[in-house]
Each structure stands twice: as C-alpha cells, then as structure tokens.
Amino acid sequence: MTAFFPFDLSSSSAFYVIVYIVTFALHQAFMHYVLAGTWFIACVTAFRGGPLGVNSDHRVLDTLRDWLPFALSAAITAGVAPLLFVQVLYQHAFYTANLLLWWRFALIVPTLIVAFYLLYLIKSQMFQRWPRSLQAIISAFTASLFTFTGFCWTANHLVGINQAAWTEVYLSGHLPFSAATILLRMLIWIAGSFCTMPVIAAWQVSNRLDDSTDHNQYVRPLARMAIIGQTVSLLAAMIYLSQCDGAARKSLLSIAFLPYFVFALVGSGLFLGAWIIAWKHQVLQLRNLISMTIGLVLNLFAVSAYREGLRVHLLDIRPLADKHAALADEHGFFVFIFASIIVTVLIVWCIRLVQPHTGSAHIHEETGATRDSGD
Amino acid sequence: MAGVAIVHVFLAQFAVGGGILLCYFQWLATTNGQPLARKFVAGYFKLLVLISFVVGALTGVAIWLTAIQVSPATIGSMVDHFHWLWATEWTFFCLEIVSGYCFYRYYARLDDRTAMTLLAIYSAASWLSLFVINGILSWQLTPGRWLETHHLFDGFFNPSFWPSLLFRTVVAMTLASLVACVVINTMDSVDREARTSLINRASLLLIPMASMPVLGAWFLAVMPPDSRSWVLGGSPAMMLFLSISIGSSMAIGLYAIVGLVVQRLYINGATASLLLLLAFGATAGGEFVREGSRKPFTVREVLYSNSIRPDEIARLREVGCVTDDPYGLRNDSQFPNDQVRVGAKVFRRQCSVCHTVEGTNALSDLTGAWDADQMRINFAKLQHTKPFMPPFAGTATEVEALVQFISWATAERPGEWPVHEEPATIAKIDEWLREAGTAPGDYAQNRKRRPQ
Numbered sequence: 001m002t003a004f005f006p007f008d009l010s011s012s013s014a015f016y017v018i019v020y021i022v023t024f025a026l027h028q029a030f031m032h033y034v035l036a037g038t039w040f041i042a043c044v045t046a047f048r049g050g051p052l053g054v055n056s057d058h059r060v061l062d063t064l065r066d067w068l069p070f071a072l073s074a075a076i077t078a079g080v081a082p083l084l085f086v087q088v089l090y091q092h093a094f095y096t097a098n099l100l101l102w103w104r105f106a107l108i109v110p111t112l113i114v115a116f117y118l119l120y121l122i123k124s125q126m127f128q129r130w131p132r133s134l135q136a137i138i139s140a141f142t143a144s145l146f147t148f149t150g151f152c153w154t155a156n157h158l159v160g161i162n163q164a165a166w167t168e169v170y171l172s173g174h175l176p177f178s179a180a181t182i183l184l185r186m187l188i189w190i191a192g193s194f195c196t197m198p199v200i201a202a203w204q205v206s207n208r209l210d211d212s213t214d215h216n217q218y219v220r221p222l223a224r225m226a227i228i229g230q231t232v233s234l235l236a237a238m239i240y241l242s243q244c245d246g247a248a249r250k251s252l253l254s255i256a257f258l259p260y261f262v263f264a265l266v267g268s269g270l271f272l273g274a275w276i277i278a279w280k281h282q283v284l285q286l287r288n289l290i291s292m293t294i295g296l297v298l299n300l301f302a303v304s305a306y307r308e309g310l311r312v313h314l315l316d317i318r319p320l321a322d323k324h325a326a327l328a329d330e331h332g333f334f335v336f337i338f339a340s341i342i343v344t345v346l347i348v349w350c351i352r353l354v355q356p357h358t359g360s361a362h363i364h365e366e367t368g369a370t371r372d373s374g375d
Numbered sequence: 376m377a378g379v380a381i382v383h384v385f386l387a388q389f390a391v392g393g394g395i396l397l398c399y400f401q402w403l404a405t406t407n408g409q410p411l412a413r414k415f416v417a418g419y420f421k422l423l424v425l426i427s428f429v430v431g432a433l434t435g436v437a438i439w440l441t442a443i444q445v446s447p448a449t450i451g452s453m454v455d456h457f458h459w460l461w462a463t464e465w466t467f468f469c470l471e472i473v474s475g476y477c478f479y480r481y482y483a484r485l486d487d488r489t490a491m492t493l494l495a496i497y498s499a500a501s502w503l504s505l506f507v508i509n510g511i512l513s514w515q516l517t518p519g520r521w522l523e524t525h526h527l528f529d530g531f532f533n534p535s536f537w538p539s540l541l542f543r544t545v546v547a548m549t550l551a552s553l554v555a556c557v558v559i560n561t562m563d564s565v566d567r568e569a570r571t572s573l574i575n576r577a578s579l580l581l582i583p584m585a586s587m588p589v590l591g592a593w594f595l596a597v598m599p600p601d602s603r604s605w606v607l608g609g610s611p612a613m614m615l616f617l618s619i620s621i622g623s624s625m626a627i628g629l630y631a632i633v634g635l636v637v638q639r640l641y642i643n644g645a646t647a648s649l650l651l652l653l654a655f656g657a658t659a660g661g662e663f664v665r666e667g668s669r670k671p672f673t674v675r676e677v678l679y680s681n682s683i684r685p686d687e688i689a690r691l692r693e694v695g696c697v698t699d700d701p702y703g704l705r706n707d708s709q710f711p712n713d714q715v716r717v718g719a720k721v722f723r724r725q726c727s728v729c730h731t732v733e734g735t736n737a738l739s740d741l742t743g744a745w746d747a748d749q750m751r752i753n754f755a756k757l758q759h760t761k762p763f764m765p766p767f768a769g770t771a772t773e774v775e776a777l778v779q780f781i782s783w784a785t786a787e788r789p790g791e792w793p794v795h796e797e798p799a800t801i802a803k804i805d806e807w808l809r810e811a812g813t814a815p816g817d818y819a820q821n822r823k824r825r826p827q
Binding site for chain 2: 070073074076077078079080081083084085087088091095098099102105106109112113116117120166167170171327330331332333335336339340343346347349350351353354357358
C-alpha cells in the first residue's frame with residue numbers, strides 16, 4: 001500500500017471508507033461514554049471513591065447515572081450507520097463473519113436489552129437506597145455486559161479479516177485468534193473509552209459549575225482517568241502493532257499511514273496537554289475543554305483510520321471497486337444529504353427548545369488565574 | 376427471524392402510533408379539552424421510552440443480524456440498492472431519540488406549545504422512519520417498474536408501497552390506542568369517570584380501522600397473482616395466518632368502533648390487555664403472510680428464497696451448486712459415502728434456509744411417503760411440485776445425491792449406505808430437469824391448458 005489516502009482504493013471505495021469512519025467515530029464516542037461511565041460507577045461504588053478520590057455523591061457520578069440511558073440509546077442509534085456502511089464496504093467478509101459466529105454474536109441483543117434496563121435501574125432513586133455492595137455488584141455486572149458486547153464486535157471484526165481461517169472456523173467452531181490478540185485490542189478501546197468519557201463528562205459538569213464550586217474535586221479524577229486511559233491505550237496499541245504479522249506492520253508503519261500518525265501525535269499532544277494543564281490549575285477552562293476535545297476527535301479519527309487501513313490491507317477490497325462504483329451511482333445520496341441537513345437543524349432546535357429548562361451555570365471562562373494546589 | 380421481526384414491528388408501530396396519539400392528547404391539554412391529558416401524556420411517554428426505545432430499537436438490530444443468518448444475499452441486495460435511503464432512515468432515528476428524550480426529560484417544565492412542538496417532531500420522525508422502511512420492504516414483494524428501469528424511486532414507490540404504508544399507519548394508531556387503554560387503567564389516582572373520558576378520547580384513534588378492509592383488499596389486488604393465490608388458499612399455512620390476522624382485527628375493530636366509539640363504553644385493564652394480545656396475534660399473522668407470500672422469491676424475480684438468482688439456474692445446472700463450495704461438513708465421519716456428503720452439501724446450499732432434515736418443516740417428513748423415484752422427479756421439477764418452491768439449481772448427479780441424503784437421514788442415518796450411480800437414473804433426472812426448465816413455476820399453468 002503506497003497511497004496515504006485513499007489506501008490505494010478507488011474514489012468510490014474511499015468515499016465509503018470515509019463515510020464509515022466518520023459514522024463509526026460518532027458511534028464510538030457514545031459507546032465509550034457508556035462503557036467507561038458504567039465502569040466508573042462500578043469502581044466508585046465498590047471502592048468508596050478509592051484511587052479516584054470520588055465520593056458517592058460526586059457530581060460526575062450523578063451526571064453519569066442520569067445520562068447513561070440516553071447515551072446508550074444514542075450509541076445504538078449511531079451504530080446503525082456504520083453497520084450499514086460496513087456491509088456496503090466489505091460485503092462477503094462481513095456476512096461470513098456473522099454467519100460463522102451466529103448466536104455467539106447475536107447474544108449482543110439480549111445482552112444490551114438487559115444492560116439498558118439495568119442503566120435505568122442504576123439511575124433510579126430506589127437503587128441508590130440499596131446496600132452499597134449490591135449497587136457495586138449490579139453496576140459491575142452492567143459494565144461487564146457492555147464489555148462483553150464490545151468483545152463480540154471485536155470477535156466479529158477479527159473473524160471477518162481472517163479469510164484463510166473461515167472454513168476451519170465453520171468446521172471446528174474455534175475462533176481464529178489468540179486470547180492475547182483480543183485482549184490487546186480490547187485494551188486499546190477500553191482504555192480509549194476512558195479518554196472519551198472524561199471529556200464528555202467534563203463538558204457536562206463544567207456547564208454546571210460556578211466560581212464558588214471546588215473544581216478540584218472534579219478536575220483531578222477526570223484528569224487521572226484521561227491521562228491513564230490515553231497512556232494505556234497508546235501502549236496497548238504499540239504492543240499490538242509489534243505483534244501484527246510483518247506485512248501488516250510494514251504497511252501500518254509505511255508512508256501511507258504517516259498522516260494518521262501525525263493526527264494521532266498531534267491529537268495525543270493536545271489531549272494530554274489540556275488535561276495536564278487542567279490538573280495543574282485544577283479548573284476546567286473553556287480553552288482546555290476545546291483543546292482536549294479537538295485532541296480526542298483527532299485521536300478517534302486516527303485510530304479509526306488505522307483500524308480501517310489494516311482491515312483494507314488484510315481483505316484487499318480493490319476487486320470490489322467496480323461494485324462500489326455501481327453502488328455510488330445508486331440514487332438517494334442527495335435525499336440523505338437533504339434529510340441530514342433538515343434533521344440536524346431540527347435536532348439543534350429541539351435542544352434549544354429545552355435549554356432554558358436544563359438549569360445551572362455556564363462553562364467556567366478562562367480567567368488566567370490559577371488556584372492553590374489541593375494535592 | 377420471524378419472532379424477532381414480529382416483536383420489532385409490533386413495538387415500532389406502537390411507537391409511531393404513540394407519537395400520533397400523544398400529539399392529539401397534547402392538543403387536548405393545550406385547548407383544555409381534557410383535564411388529565413398532561414398526566415396521561417407523561418405516563419404514556421414513559422412507557423414508550425422504556426419499551427419502544429429499548430426493546431423496539433434493539434429488536435430492529437436483531438432483525439438485521441437474523442436476516443443475515445437467513446439470507447445475506449437478500450439483505451446485501453437491499454443494502455446495495457437502498458443504502459442511501461436506509462441512511463436517511465437513520466437520520467430520522469437520530470431525530471426520534473433526541474426529540475423523544477428531550478420531551479421525556481423536560482416535559483414537566485415545558486409549556487404546552489414547546490411540548491407540542493417536540494411531540495410533533497418526534498411523531499413526524501417516527502412516521503418518516505416507517506415511510507422509508509416500508510418502501511424498502513415492499514420492494515421485495517412488488518419491485519414493479521424497478522425490474523426494467525433499476526431506478527431507485529421506481530423500486531421505492533412500488534405497487535404495494537401505498538396500501539402497505541397506509542395499512543401500517545392504521546395499525547400503528549390502533550396499537551397506540553389499545554396501549555393507551557391499558558395505561559389509563561393503571562392510573563389509580565384517577566376515578567372511573569375520568570378514566571372513561573380518557574379512554575373515549577384514546578379510542579378515537581381506532582376509527583381508522585374501518586379502512587382496513589379496503590386497504591387490505593388494495594394490498595391483495597397489487598400482489599403478484601401467484602402470491603395472492605398462496606394467501607387465498609394455495610398455501611394452507613398462509614391462509615391460516617391470514618385468517619388469524621383478519622379475524623383478530625375484526626374482533627378488535629368491531630369492539631372498538633361499536634363499543635368504545637359509538638357506545639362510549641368503559642374498558643377495564645384485562646379487556647384492554649386481551650385486545651392488545653389479539654392485536655399482537657393480528658400483527659404476527661400479517662407479518663408471516665407478508666414474508667411468506669414472497670415465495671419462491673425473497674426479492675421478486677431477482678433472488679430466490681435460497682439466495683440463488685434466476686439467471687444463475689442455468690449455469691448451476693451445468694456446473695453444479697456445490698462444485699465450488701469450500702466448506703466441508705461438520706461431523707464428516709457420520710456420512711457413509713461421498714454421494715451422501717454431496718447430498719448434504721446440496722441440502723445446505725439450496726434447502727436449509729427454509730427446511731430442516733428432522734425438525735420443523737423437515738424434508739424427512741415432507742417426503743416421508745415418497746419413494747426414491749418420486750423424490751427424484753419432485754426435486755428435479757421442484758418448481759412444478761410446488762409453485763412456491765424455486766427451481767432446482769444443480770446437476771442431475773446432485774439431485775440424486777440429495778435424494779440419497781434425505782433417504783439416508785430418514786432411515787436414521789445408518790453407518791453404511793449404498794451408492795446409487797446408475798447412468799439410466801441420472802439420464803432420467805437430467806431429462807426431468809430439462810422438462811422443468813429454469814423458470815419459476817406457474818401456479819396457473821394448468822388453468823391455461825384447459826380447453827376453451
């Protein structure tokens with residue numbers, strides 16, 4: 001593979017890759033919030049704050065409990081688009097993976113139904129009156145359900161890209177990857193979810209803070225999660241890369257992926273820099289929030305591009321170029337664009353309609369002043 | 376897949392109708408036409424969110440996953456042709472959940488006008504998602520002019536699009552109204568007189584049921600003639616399910632219009648639940664008929680039920696349907712010889728999507744009274760054996776292999792089984808295959824042959 005974009009693909013195939021990556025990144029954002037959010041609740045409940053220094057009535061905890069059901073609904077809805085475009089792009093490979101996994105993959109549906117209702121339970125006042133140990137068990141179980149869902153999707157992905165193993169998978173039922181491979185991949189995105197969730201939570205919480213609030217109790221726990229998450233995710237990614245086969249590793253380290261490496265580098269720098277500054281100053285400033293958000297978006301895009309680049313390399317979808325060109329000629333694209341514009345306007349309008357009723361303070365503006373260190 | 380689809384359709388249509396119903400009740404609240412309207416709206420929407428936004432949404436994903444299991448070629452074909460409209464439907468889903476959650480979360484603090492706006496947006500988004508998916512699904516049965524033009528909108532606005540859309544909209548309103556009757560009965564703090572008033576209002580959405588016979592007849596009229604013949608007697612199973620659907624709908628409709636609308640009766644929770652159960656039965660029957668009436672196709676004249684295209688039949692008759700099959704057989708050692716193995720592969724390729732060997736719709740039961748020659752001719756002339764079956768898409772040798780596999784399985788899978796390779800038999804099967812041709816069966820061919 002020589003071209004950095006579109007991965008030596010035809011313009012039609014590249015177009016669908018872009019659409020897939022963009023919609024997948026949107027789905028990831030919500031999914032990360034849900035996954036990291038439920039683990040955060042579970043850990044805080046189980047360890048009474050523990051290493052994060054978060055007590056049970058912490059505003060981040062309340063915010064997560066409050067918004068997780070909506071976030072899951074958003075994750076599932078946002079996931080429909082990449083599910084659609086992955087079929088357009090990979091056709092046979094995606095369908096074969098589904099057929100081979102069958103009920104082992106279809107388990108995600110009842111899993112998510114149960115997890116969804118557990119999120120509503122966790123949100124309820126009744127739940128918060130239950131013994132702490134029971135709350136911790138239920139929260140951890142819920143988080144496990146989301147982790148299992150992610151495992152199923154990871155397995156689906158890994159089966160799909162391993163064409164040579166399909167007949168053996170069919171006959172034996174054994175999945176064609178090692179525990180180490182799947183654990184590393186899961187570690188990349190689980191740790192990554194602890195990058196996304198703190199950013200979203202920071203926007204949510206800072207929106208309701210004012211000058212009288214002790215920002216430190218919110219900033220440091222979120223910063224800790226984000227910095228550790230980013231570091232672990234990057235380390236896991238490097239180890240995973242070192243374990244890829246030679247041709248794939250050569251491709252990922254080639255000039256073709258240089259732009260995405262730069263995105264990841266810049267994104268990580270912005271992300272970590274913003275959180276370190278927030279840690280030091282113990283305040284969530286608008287400038288930092290914007291910086292960490294841009295960093296997060298760049299990282300999400302870079303990781304998605306690497307993921308897709310690896311899949312495109314392994315599956316070689318260039319023979320599908322004519323098919324993708326024919327599909328791109330199917331009418332309806334402008335209906336989609338038109339509907340997207342109208343829907344976006346209406347979504348913004350809905351939010352603006354309820355905004356006067358959401359209550360609480362504006363985002364803390366940049367003051368230039370620092371606060372005394374609490375640590 | 377059927378089970379998942381029925382649950383999803385039921386819940387999704389409930390969500391669509393729920394939006395319409397709530398717009399009406401919010402209007403009543405705004406105009407002070409119903410003092411308890413706001414309380415009802417709050418309670419009803421909570422149910423919508425807790426059931427439809429959860430199980431409704433996830434069963435939608437489940438349909439996709441199970442459809443891939445049944446026929447990836449079908450879902451692939453639909454995705455290929457309609458992915459931009461499906462993506463458009465996705466935008467409506469996004470609008471639905473944002474407007475829905477905004478309403479759910481903040482309703483208590485909203486003025487009536489804002490609440491109405493949010494409900495109207497939610498209602499429009501949910502109905503538009505029905506609009507889109509209806510076009511894609513109805514294309515499967517009646518692709519219409521799309522077969523010649525391959526133009527997206529010829530396929531989308533196909534002959535059964537409008538009767539199907541209008542029918543589903545009426546069903547949506549019916550389900551929402553019946554659920555409302557159940558919900559109202561849970562409002563313990565409200566006296567019976569007030570509950571009766573709410574029920575009378577909610578039951579107004581049952582009035583459109585009067586149009587169902589007309590819409591149903593319209594749908595039947597635009598169905599392909601052979602599909603229509605299955606549901607009107609050609610297939611006992613389909614006719615049974617259609618009868619269940621019609622009977623249940625009639626029971627609900629008569630009770631609704633005469634009892635609830637005209638006589639303004641009160642309906643208790645048990646009765647309302649029973650009507651809702653009947654409605655579920657009607658939905659289940661209707662969906663079964665809708666799916667089954669496509670036979671032998673999943674996309675009319677484009678793809679057979681076994682994912683083989685009509686234009687592939689001739690080639691597969693020459694080269695065989697399992698010649699290039701890279702997948703071995705599980706538990707390979709159980710098969711007594713290679714001929715039975717080939718038969719097992721032919722079964723997997725052409726039959727297993729709808730049949731089992733020993734179980735539901737089992738070939739061992741369906742062919743239980745046939746001897747080997749009967750099986751040979753029936754498989755070779757499959758589309759004439761039953762016109763809702765596709766033509767056999769393989770060689771004469773593969774027909775014989777399938778016969779031997781079914782016979783061996785019916786004989787309880789003995790460890791030894793003779794190989795049948797008589798050239799005369801293969802030649803006879805070949806002759807039958809040529810006589811049958813590669814076109815789908817014509818259910819009316821004998822009528823056409825009658826002397827005038």
